[in-house]
Amino acid sequence: MSTLTEKTPEDLKQNSAQGVTPAIRSMHYAEFGPKLKTALPGPNAKKIVADDDRLISPSYTRSYPMVAKSGRGIRVTDVDGNEFLDFAAGIAVNSTGHCHPEVVKAIQDQAAELIHMSGTDFYYQNMTTLAERLSAIAPMPGPHKFYYGNSGAEAVECAMKLARYHTGRQNIISFFGAFHGRTMGALSLTGSKPQQKRRFAPSSPASTTSAIPMLTAAVPTARQKSRKPSPSTAPATSKTASSRPSSRPKRLPPSSSSPSRAKAATS
Structure with missing residues:
Protein backbone atom coordinates (compact mmCIF):
# COMPACT_ATOMS: atom_id res chain seq x y z
CA MET A 1 0.00 0.00 0.00
CA SER A 2 1.33 3.42 -0.90
CA THR A 3 2.07 5.80 1.94
CA LEU A 4 2.62 9.52 2.25
CA THR A 5 6.25 8.91 3.22
CA GLU A 6 7.03 8.19 -0.43
CA LYS A 7 6.74 11.93 -1.09
CA THR A 8 9.82 13.79 0.16
CA PRO A 9 9.75 17.39 1.44
CA GLU A 10 11.58 18.39 -1.75
CA ASP A 11 8.75 16.89 -3.83
CA LEU A 12 6.17 18.85 -1.86
CA LYS A 13 8.14 22.09 -2.20
CA GLN A 14 8.47 21.56 -5.96
CA ASN A 15 4.74 20.90 -6.29
CA SER A 16 4.02 24.07 -4.31
CA ALA A 17 6.38 26.14 -6.45
CA GLN A 18 4.97 24.82 -9.70
CA GLY A 19 1.40 25.07 -8.53
CA VAL A 20 -0.67 21.96 -7.88
CA THR A 21 -3.43 21.78 -10.44
CA PRO A 22 -6.87 20.36 -9.64
CA ALA A 23 -5.98 17.28 -11.68
CA ILE A 24 -2.84 16.65 -9.61
CA ARG A 25 -4.76 17.28 -6.41
CA SER A 26 -7.41 14.79 -7.50
CA MET A 27 -4.74 12.24 -8.33
CA HIS A 28 -3.12 12.67 -4.92
CA TYR A 29 -6.49 12.33 -3.19
CA ALA A 30 -7.24 9.13 -5.10
CA GLU A 31 -3.85 7.70 -4.09
CA PHE A 32 -3.53 8.89 -0.50
CA GLY A 33 -7.02 9.90 0.61
CA PRO A 34 -9.71 7.77 2.25
CA LYS A 35 -11.22 5.05 0.11
CA LEU A 36 -14.97 4.60 0.53
CA LYS A 37 -16.74 1.57 -0.91
CA THR A 38 -20.18 2.01 0.67
CA ALA A 39 -22.40 4.71 2.05
CA LEU A 40 -21.54 5.49 5.67
CA PRO A 41 -22.23 3.63 7.79
CA GLY A 42 -22.13 0.51 5.62
CA PRO A 43 -24.52 -2.45 6.04
CA ASN A 44 -22.17 -4.46 8.25
CA ALA A 45 -21.47 -1.44 10.41
CA LYS A 46 -25.19 -0.73 10.81
CA LYS A 47 -25.81 -4.27 12.07
CA ILE A 48 -22.97 -4.08 14.60
CA VAL A 49 -24.09 -0.65 15.82
CA ALA A 50 -27.60 -2.06 16.34
CA ASP A 51 -26.17 -5.04 18.23
CA ASP A 52 -24.07 -2.64 20.30
CA ASP A 53 -27.15 -0.60 21.24
CA ARG A 54 -28.82 -3.81 22.39
CA LEU A 55 -25.93 -5.41 24.28
CA ILE A 56 -23.33 -2.83 25.35
CA SER A 57 -23.52 -0.33 28.21
CA PRO A 58 -24.44 3.21 27.08
CA SER A 59 -21.54 4.48 29.19
CA TYR A 60 -19.42 3.93 26.07
CA THR A 61 -19.86 7.22 24.25
CA ARG A 62 -19.23 7.27 20.51
CA SER A 63 -18.80 10.22 18.19
CA TYR A 64 -19.59 8.46 14.91
CA PRO A 65 -20.73 5.01 13.70
CA MET A 66 -17.37 3.81 12.42
CA VAL A 67 -16.78 0.11 13.21
CA ALA A 68 -13.04 -0.50 12.97
CA LYS A 69 -11.72 -3.88 11.86
CA SER A 70 -8.03 -3.41 11.10
CA GLY A 71 -5.36 -0.74 10.92
CA ARG A 72 -1.97 -0.22 9.33
CA GLY A 73 0.00 2.96 9.85
CA ILE A 74 -2.33 5.92 9.49
CA ARG A 75 -5.10 3.91 7.79
CA VAL A 76 -8.02 2.22 9.53
CA THR A 77 -10.34 -0.15 7.65
CA ASP A 78 -13.91 -0.72 8.81
CA VAL A 79 -16.03 -3.88 8.59
CA ASP A 80 -17.34 -2.85 5.16
CA GLY A 81 -13.90 -2.34 3.64
CA ASN A 82 -13.93 1.47 3.82
CA GLU A 83 -10.52 3.02 4.53
CA PHE A 84 -10.13 6.09 6.74
CA LEU A 85 -7.14 8.25 7.65
CA ASP A 86 -6.56 8.38 11.40
CA PHE A 87 -5.03 11.76 12.23
CA ALA A 88 -5.58 11.27 15.98
CA ALA A 89 -3.38 8.16 16.47
CA GLY A 90 -6.34 6.27 17.91
CA ILE A 91 -7.03 8.33 21.02
CA ALA A 92 -3.47 9.71 20.95
CA VAL A 93 -1.96 6.37 22.00
CA ASN A 94 -0.65 4.96 18.70
CA SER A 95 2.29 7.28 18.11
CA THR A 96 3.98 4.65 15.94
CA GLY A 97 0.84 4.09 13.86
CA HIS A 98 -1.56 1.16 13.87
CA CYS A 99 0.05 -2.29 14.08
CA HIS A 100 3.66 -1.16 13.75
CA PRO A 101 5.65 -4.35 12.95
CA GLU A 102 8.06 -3.91 15.87
CA VAL A 103 5.23 -3.27 18.33
CA VAL A 104 3.31 -6.30 17.03
CA LYS A 105 6.40 -8.52 17.37
CA ALA A 106 7.06 -7.32 20.94
CA ILE A 107 3.45 -8.13 21.91
CA GLN A 108 3.59 -11.56 20.24
CA ASP A 109 6.91 -12.44 21.91
CA GLN A 110 5.64 -11.43 25.35
CA ALA A 111 2.33 -13.29 24.92
CA ALA A 112 4.29 -16.45 24.16
CA GLU A 113 6.36 -16.04 27.33
CA LEU A 114 4.09 -14.61 30.04
CA ILE A 115 0.65 -12.99 29.72
CA HIS A 116 -0.54 -12.33 33.27
CA MET A 117 1.30 -9.91 35.54
CA SER A 118 0.47 -8.25 38.84
CA GLY A 119 2.93 -5.60 39.93
CA THR A 120 1.32 -5.37 43.36
CA ASP A 121 2.03 -9.04 44.13
CA PHE A 122 5.24 -10.05 42.36
CA TYR A 123 8.41 -8.60 40.84
CA TYR A 124 9.09 -8.32 37.10
CA GLN A 125 12.29 -7.35 35.33
CA ASN A 126 10.34 -5.55 32.59
CA MET A 127 9.07 -3.03 35.17
CA THR A 128 12.56 -1.99 36.24
CA THR A 129 13.93 -2.07 32.69
CA LEU A 130 11.25 0.36 31.53
CA ALA A 131 11.73 2.50 34.64
CA GLU A 132 15.45 2.84 33.86
CA ARG A 133 14.66 3.99 30.34
CA LEU A 134 12.02 6.46 31.53
CA SER A 135 14.41 7.83 34.15
CA ALA A 136 17.02 8.49 31.47
CA ILE A 137 14.65 10.79 29.55
CA ALA A 138 12.62 12.26 32.43
CA PRO A 139 12.51 16.08 32.22
CA MET A 140 13.08 16.53 35.98
CA PRO A 141 16.18 15.72 38.03
CA GLY A 142 16.33 12.34 39.76
CA PRO A 143 16.23 10.08 41.56
CA HIS A 144 12.91 8.90 40.13
CA LYS A 145 10.28 6.39 41.14
CA PHE A 146 7.59 5.24 38.70
CA TYR A 147 3.99 4.14 38.93
CA TYR A 148 2.39 2.26 36.02
CA GLY A 149 -1.31 2.74 35.28
CA ASN A 150 -3.81 1.52 32.72
CA SER A 151 -5.42 4.84 31.82
CA MET A 214 -6.62 34.57 34.07
CA LEU A 215 -3.64 32.99 32.36
CA THR A 216 -2.21 36.36 31.24
CA ALA A 217 -0.84 37.03 34.74
CA ALA A 218 2.21 34.87 34.17
CA VAL A 219 4.38 36.85 36.63
CA PRO A 220 2.91 36.88 40.15
CA THR A 221 2.56 40.19 41.93
CA ALA A 222 4.12 40.88 45.31
CA ARG A 223 0.71 40.35 46.90
CA GLN A 224 0.29 37.03 45.14
CA LYS A 225 3.75 35.93 46.26
CA SER A 226 2.90 36.74 49.87
CA ARG A 227 -0.22 34.57 49.83
Whole structure:
Protein backbone atom coordinates (compact mmCIF):
# COMPACT_ATOMS: atom_id res chain seq x y z
CA MET A 1 0.00 0.00 0.00
CA SER A 2 1.33 3.42 -0.90
CA THR A 3 2.07 5.80 1.94
CA LEU A 4 2.62 9.52 2.25
CA THR A 5 6.25 8.91 3.22
CA GLU A 6 7.03 8.19 -0.43
CA LYS A 7 6.74 11.93 -1.09
CA THR A 8 9.82 13.79 0.16
CA PRO A 9 9.75 17.39 1.44
CA GLU A 10 11.58 18.39 -1.75
CA ASP A 11 8.75 16.89 -3.83
CA LEU A 12 6.17 18.85 -1.86
CA LYS A 13 8.14 22.09 -2.20
CA GLN A 14 8.47 21.56 -5.96
CA ASN A 15 4.74 20.90 -6.29
CA SER A 16 4.02 24.07 -4.31
CA ALA A 17 6.38 26.14 -6.45
CA GLN A 18 4.97 24.82 -9.70
CA GLY A 19 1.40 25.07 -8.53
CA VAL A 20 -0.67 21.96 -7.88
CA THR A 21 -3.43 21.78 -10.44
CA PRO A 22 -6.87 20.36 -9.64
CA ALA A 23 -5.98 17.28 -11.68
CA ILE A 24 -2.84 16.65 -9.61
CA ARG A 25 -4.76 17.28 -6.41
CA SER A 26 -7.41 14.79 -7.50
CA MET A 27 -4.74 12.24 -8.33
CA HIS A 28 -3.12 12.67 -4.92
CA TYR A 29 -6.49 12.33 -3.19
CA ALA A 30 -7.24 9.13 -5.10
CA GLU A 31 -3.85 7.70 -4.09
CA PHE A 32 -3.53 8.89 -0.50
CA GLY A 33 -7.02 9.90 0.61
CA PRO A 34 -9.71 7.77 2.25
CA LYS A 35 -11.22 5.05 0.11
CA LEU A 36 -14.97 4.60 0.53
CA LYS A 37 -16.74 1.57 -0.91
CA THR A 38 -20.18 2.01 0.67
CA ALA A 39 -22.40 4.71 2.05
CA LEU A 40 -21.54 5.49 5.67
CA PRO A 41 -22.23 3.63 7.79
CA GLY A 42 -22.13 0.51 5.62
CA PRO A 43 -24.52 -2.45 6.04
CA ASN A 44 -22.17 -4.46 8.25
CA ALA A 45 -21.47 -1.44 10.41
CA LYS A 46 -25.19 -0.73 10.81
CA LYS A 47 -25.81 -4.27 12.07
CA ILE A 48 -22.97 -4.08 14.60
CA VAL A 49 -24.09 -0.65 15.82
CA ALA A 50 -27.60 -2.06 16.34
CA ASP A 51 -26.17 -5.04 18.23
CA ASP A 52 -24.07 -2.64 20.30
CA ASP A 53 -27.15 -0.60 21.24
CA ARG A 54 -28.82 -3.81 22.39
CA LEU A 55 -25.93 -5.41 24.28
CA ILE A 56 -23.33 -2.83 25.35
CA SER A 57 -23.52 -0.33 28.21
CA PRO A 58 -24.44 3.21 27.08
CA SER A 59 -21.54 4.48 29.19
CA TYR A 60 -19.42 3.93 26.07
CA THR A 61 -19.86 7.22 24.25
CA ARG A 62 -19.23 7.27 20.51
CA SER A 63 -18.80 10.22 18.19
CA TYR A 64 -19.59 8.46 14.91
CA PRO A 65 -20.73 5.01 13.70
CA MET A 66 -17.37 3.81 12.42
CA VAL A 67 -16.78 0.11 13.21
CA ALA A 68 -13.04 -0.50 12.97
CA LYS A 69 -11.72 -3.88 11.86
CA SER A 70 -8.03 -3.41 11.10
CA GLY A 71 -5.36 -0.74 10.92
CA ARG A 72 -1.97 -0.22 9.33
CA GLY A 73 0.00 2.96 9.85
CA ILE A 74 -2.33 5.92 9.49
CA ARG A 75 -5.10 3.91 7.79
CA VAL A 76 -8.02 2.22 9.53
CA THR A 77 -10.34 -0.15 7.65
CA ASP A 78 -13.91 -0.72 8.81
CA VAL A 79 -16.03 -3.88 8.59
CA ASP A 80 -17.34 -2.85 5.16
CA GLY A 81 -13.90 -2.34 3.64
CA ASN A 82 -13.93 1.47 3.82
CA GLU A 83 -10.52 3.02 4.53
CA PHE A 84 -10.13 6.09 6.74
CA LEU A 85 -7.14 8.25 7.65
CA ASP A 86 -6.56 8.38 11.40
CA PHE A 87 -5.03 11.76 12.23
CA ALA A 88 -5.58 11.27 15.98
CA ALA A 89 -3.38 8.16 16.47
CA GLY A 90 -6.34 6.27 17.91
CA ILE A 91 -7.03 8.33 21.02
CA ALA A 92 -3.47 9.71 20.95
CA VAL A 93 -1.96 6.37 22.00
CA ASN A 94 -0.65 4.96 18.70
CA SER A 95 2.29 7.28 18.11
CA THR A 96 3.98 4.65 15.94
CA GLY A 97 0.84 4.09 13.86
CA HIS A 98 -1.56 1.16 13.87
CA CYS A 99 0.05 -2.29 14.08
CA HIS A 100 3.66 -1.16 13.75
CA PRO A 101 5.65 -4.35 12.95
CA GLU A 102 8.06 -3.91 15.87
CA VAL A 103 5.23 -3.27 18.33
CA VAL A 104 3.31 -6.30 17.03
CA LYS A 105 6.40 -8.52 17.37
CA ALA A 106 7.06 -7.32 20.94
CA ILE A 107 3.45 -8.13 21.91
CA GLN A 108 3.59 -11.56 20.24
CA ASP A 109 6.91 -12.44 21.91
CA GLN A 110 5.64 -11.43 25.35
CA ALA A 111 2.33 -13.29 24.92
CA ALA A 112 4.29 -16.45 24.16
CA GLU A 113 6.36 -16.04 27.33
CA LEU A 114 4.09 -14.61 30.04
CA ILE A 115 0.65 -12.99 29.72
CA HIS A 116 -0.54 -12.33 33.27
CA MET A 117 1.30 -9.91 35.54
CA SER A 118 0.47 -8.25 38.84
CA GLY A 119 2.93 -5.60 39.93
CA THR A 120 1.32 -5.37 43.36
CA ASP A 121 2.03 -9.04 44.13
CA PHE A 122 5.24 -10.05 42.36
CA TYR A 123 8.41 -8.60 40.84
CA TYR A 124 9.09 -8.32 37.10
CA GLN A 125 12.29 -7.35 35.33
CA ASN A 126 10.34 -5.55 32.59
CA MET A 127 9.07 -3.03 35.17
CA THR A 128 12.56 -1.99 36.24
CA THR A 129 13.93 -2.07 32.69
CA LEU A 130 11.25 0.36 31.53
CA ALA A 131 11.73 2.50 34.64
CA GLU A 132 15.45 2.84 33.86
CA ARG A 133 14.66 3.99 30.34
CA LEU A 134 12.02 6.46 31.53
CA SER A 135 14.41 7.83 34.15
CA ALA A 136 17.02 8.49 31.47
CA ILE A 137 14.65 10.79 29.55
CA ALA A 138 12.62 12.26 32.43
CA PRO A 139 12.51 16.08 32.22
CA MET A 140 13.08 16.53 35.98
CA PRO A 141 16.18 15.72 38.03
CA GLY A 142 16.33 12.34 39.76
CA PRO A 143 16.23 10.08 41.56
CA HIS A 144 12.91 8.90 40.13
CA LYS A 145 10.28 6.39 41.14
CA PHE A 146 7.59 5.24 38.70
CA TYR A 147 3.99 4.14 38.93
CA TYR A 148 2.39 2.26 36.02
CA GLY A 149 -1.31 2.74 35.28
CA ASN A 150 -3.81 1.52 32.72
CA SER A 151 -5.42 4.84 31.82
CA GLY A 152 -5.36 8.59 32.27
CA ALA A 153 -8.12 8.37 34.88
CA GLU A 154 -6.04 5.91 36.89
CA ALA A 155 -3.06 8.29 36.70
CA VAL A 156 -5.26 11.13 38.02
CA GLU A 157 -6.47 8.91 40.87
CA CYS A 158 -2.82 8.24 41.74
CA ALA A 159 -2.03 11.99 41.62
CA MET A 160 -4.91 12.72 44.00
CA LYS A 161 -3.66 10.12 46.47
CA LEU A 162 -0.06 11.31 46.25
CA ALA A 163 -1.04 14.96 46.75
CA ARG A 164 -3.11 14.16 49.84
CA TYR A 165 -0.61 11.69 51.27
CA HIS A 166 2.48 13.88 50.94
CA THR A 167 0.94 17.27 51.79
CA GLY A 168 -1.47 16.16 54.48
CA ARG A 169 -4.10 18.38 52.84
CA GLN A 170 -7.46 17.08 51.72
CA ASN A 171 -8.97 19.69 49.38
CA ILE A 172 -8.23 19.61 45.65
CA ILE A 173 -9.10 22.31 43.08
CA SER A 174 -9.77 21.65 39.40
CA PHE A 175 -11.12 23.86 36.62
CA PHE A 176 -14.18 24.03 34.39
CA GLY A 177 -13.44 22.79 30.89
CA ALA A 178 -10.95 20.19 32.16
CA PHE A 179 -11.43 16.45 31.62
CA HIS A 180 -9.73 14.18 34.15
CA GLY A 181 -11.56 10.87 33.73
CA ARG A 182 -14.75 9.07 34.70
CA THR A 183 -13.73 6.97 37.71
CA MET A 184 -15.27 8.41 40.89
CA GLY A 185 -12.20 10.24 42.15
CA ALA A 186 -11.20 11.60 38.74
CA LEU A 187 -14.84 12.38 37.94
CA SER A 188 -15.05 14.65 40.98
CA LEU A 189 -12.43 16.85 39.27
CA THR A 190 -13.84 16.64 35.75
CA GLY A 191 -15.61 19.82 34.65
CA SER A 192 -15.97 19.53 30.89
CA LYS A 193 -19.55 18.29 30.44
CA PRO A 194 -22.44 18.32 32.95
CA GLN A 195 -23.78 14.96 31.74
CA GLN A 196 -20.57 13.24 32.79
CA LYS A 197 -21.53 13.90 36.43
CA ARG A 198 -25.30 13.72 36.20
CA ARG A 199 -26.87 11.34 38.76
CA PHE A 200 -23.47 10.31 40.17
CA ALA A 201 -23.45 12.65 43.18
CA PRO A 202 -22.11 12.91 45.77
CA SER A 203 -18.64 13.11 44.28
CA SER A 204 -15.38 12.62 46.12
CA PRO A 205 -15.39 14.92 49.16
CA ALA A 206 -13.17 17.98 49.45
CA SER A 207 -12.90 18.52 45.67
CA THR A 208 -13.88 21.87 44.18
CA THR A 209 -14.32 22.91 40.56
CA SER A 210 -13.41 26.52 39.86
CA ALA A 211 -13.29 28.87 36.90
CA ILE A 212 -9.97 28.90 35.05
CA PRO A 213 -7.91 31.85 36.35
CA MET A 214 -6.62 34.57 34.07
CA LEU A 215 -3.64 32.99 32.36
CA THR A 216 -2.21 36.36 31.24
CA ALA A 217 -0.84 37.03 34.74
CA ALA A 218 2.21 34.87 34.17
CA VAL A 219 4.38 36.85 36.63
CA PRO A 220 2.91 36.88 40.15
CA THR A 221 2.56 40.19 41.93
CA ALA A 222 4.12 40.88 45.31
CA ARG A 223 0.71 40.35 46.90
CA GLN A 224 0.29 37.03 45.14
CA LYS A 225 3.75 35.93 46.26
CA SER A 226 2.90 36.74 49.87
CA ARG A 227 -0.22 34.57 49.83
CA LYS A 228 0.08 31.16 51.40
CA PRO A 229 -2.03 28.20 50.26
CA SER A 230 -4.77 27.00 52.54
CA PRO A 231 -3.39 24.39 54.95
CA SER A 232 -6.19 22.08 53.81
CA THR A 233 -5.67 22.45 50.05
CA ALA A 234 -3.43 20.00 48.23
CA PRO A 235 -1.79 21.06 44.94
CA ALA A 236 -4.25 21.23 42.06
CA THR A 237 -4.00 18.40 39.57
CA SER A 238 -1.68 19.16 36.68
CA LYS A 239 -4.04 17.73 34.05
CA THR A 240 -6.08 20.92 33.73
CA ALA A 241 -6.18 21.09 29.93
CA SER A 242 -8.31 18.73 27.92
CA SER A 243 -8.12 17.44 24.38
CA ARG A 244 -11.75 16.39 24.68
CA PRO A 245 -14.54 18.73 23.55
CA SER A 246 -15.94 20.81 26.37
CA SER A 247 -18.80 23.19 26.95
CA ARG A 248 -17.94 26.14 29.19
CA PRO A 249 -20.85 27.17 31.44
CA LYS A 250 -22.19 30.71 31.17
CA ARG A 251 -22.26 31.01 34.95
CA LEU A 252 -20.53 29.05 37.65
CA PRO A 253 -22.70 26.29 39.09
CA PRO A 254 -22.62 25.78 42.87
CA SER A 255 -20.38 23.23 44.51
CA SER A 256 -21.44 19.62 44.11
CA SER A 257 -20.51 18.77 47.69
CA SER A 258 -24.17 18.45 48.73
CA PRO A 259 -26.94 16.50 46.94
CA SER A 260 -29.15 19.57 46.46
CA ARG A 261 -26.32 21.61 44.98
CA ALA A 262 -25.15 18.70 42.85
CA LYS A 263 -28.61 18.49 41.29
CA ALA A 264 -28.49 22.18 40.41
CA ALA A 265 -24.98 21.89 39.02
CA THR A 266 -25.79 18.98 36.72
CA SER A 267 -29.28 19.86 35.59
